[in-house]
Amino acid sequence: GESVGLHLPTLSVQEGDNSIINCAYSNSASDYFIWYKQESGKGPQFIIDIRSNMDKRQGQRVTVLLNKTVKHLSLQIAATQPGDSAVYFCAENMGNSGYALNFGKGTSLLVTP
Amino acid sequence: EPEVTQTPSHQVTQMGQEVILRCVPISNHLYFYWYRQILGQKVEFLVSFYNNEISEKSEIFDDQFSVERPDGSNFTLKIRSTKLEDSAMYFCASRDSGIEEQYFGPGTRLTVT
Numbered sequence: 001g002e003s004v005g006l007h008l009p010t011l012s013v014q015e016g017d018n019s020i021i022n023c024a025y026s027n028s029a030s031d032y033f034i035w036y037k038q039e040s041g042k043g044p045q046f047i048i049d050i051r052s053n054m055d056k057r058q059g060q061r062v063t064v065l066l067n068k069t070v071k072h073l074s075l076q077i078a079a080t081q082p083g084d085s086a087v088y089f090c091a092e093n094m095g096n097s098g099y100a101l102n103f104g105k106g107t108s109l110l111v112t113p
Numbered sequence: 114e115p116e117v118t119q120t121p122s123h124q125v126t127q128m129g130q131e132v133i134l135r136c137v138p139i140s141n142h143l144y145f146y147w148y149r150q151i152l153g154q155k156v157e158f159l160v161s162f163y164n165n166e167i168s169e170k171s172e173i174f175d176d177q178f179s180v181e182r183p184d185g186s187n188f189t190l191k192i193r194s195t196k197l198e199d200s201a202m203y204f205c206a207s208r209d210s211g212i213e214e215q216y217f218g219p220g221t222r223l224t225v226t
Contacts, residue, residue, distance in 0.1 A: 032213055043117075043204050043217035044156060089156060098161030098168030099213055100146065105155045 012110045019077040021107045023090035026071060032093035034101065035064060035075045039086045047075070047088075077109075085111045115139045117218035119205050125224045126195055134190045134221045136205030145188045146206040146215060147180065149173070156204065162188065195225045 013019045025033070031052040036044035050057045050064045050073075057064050063076040073090050087108050091101040118137045126132050138145050147159040161168040162180055179191045188207075192199055202222050206215040 034214070036217075041219075043206075043219045046214050046216070049214060091156075093213065094158070094169075098146075098163065099144065099208070099215075100158040100161050100169050100171075101148075101156075101215065102158065103148075103156040 009105070010108045010110070012112060013080050015080060015082060015111055015113050017080055019075075019080045019084070019109060019111075021075045021077075021088050021090075021109065023073040023075075023104050024071060025073060025090075025092050025104075027092060027095065027102075028068075028071065029095045030092040031095070032099075033064070033066060033073050034091045035062075035073075036089045036091060036103075037084075037086045038089060038106070044089060080109075080111050082111045082113065085109055117205055117207055117216050119203075119218040119221050121221060122219070123222045123224070125226065128197055128225055129194050132192050132195055132223065134192075134203050134205075134223070136188045136190070136218055137186050138188055138205065138207030139209075139216055140186070141209060142207035142216075143210050144168075144208045144215075145180075145182070146208075147190045148204045148206065148217075149201040150204065150220075151201045159190070159203075192223075195223075197225050199223060200225045 034049040035047040038044045048059045048064045061078045065074045087106045089106045090104045094100045094102045120135045145162040150156045160170045160174045177193045181189050202220040204220045205218040208215045
């Protein structure tokens with residue numbers, strides 16, 4: 001069936017560097033995408049979202065890029081900090097009336113001092 | 114800031130027993146969700162709930178599962194006869210009308226022995 005997946009299971013970066021986390025999706029009907037951050041022992045925390053009629057959206061230190069041609073989504077974190085260490089999930093709206101989310105497998109981001 | 118709360122944080126039960134996981138969504142939200150996350154795996158959608166009825170449910174949400182909003186604040190997930198494979202983190206989420214962002218609770222860790 002349709003799925004959302006991640007290219008890299010783990011990513012290690014040095015504090016201050018920029019981080020890029022990638023995600024591929026296969027459901028061409030998806031019209032809404034979200035990035036969540038999950039710290040150990042906690043629930044997913046919303047970071048940023050983007051609708052399919054956009055290709056870029058910026059937040060505070062984060063940018064989401066959407067390439068619908070190749071069905072690719074990325075999360076860029078500028079000046080990565082130790083507090084950014086977590087697992088990052090991309091998710092897509094499953095296209096149903098309940099707005100259920102289909103999550104990817106997650107990328108573990110480790111920020112080293 | 115309003116947040117979704119869940120109780121208990123950890124529930125241990127024997128196989129075959131019934132469990133009820135409780136959630137208090139954000140007070141003005143109208144859409145409610147249950148997701149689960151087996152250790153080391155991605156977050157999976159179980160069920161969405163709106164206007165006192167199920168909107169969508171996944172294949173995981175079989176006859177052993179049920180949801181209820183018994184009063185104006187609580188949203189519960191019941192597993193009638195737990196199986197070993199039901200061991201997972203269960204997350205409740207809610208969202209407001211007209212907004213797609215879902216707010217997640219901290220989760221309940223269910224351990225079935």
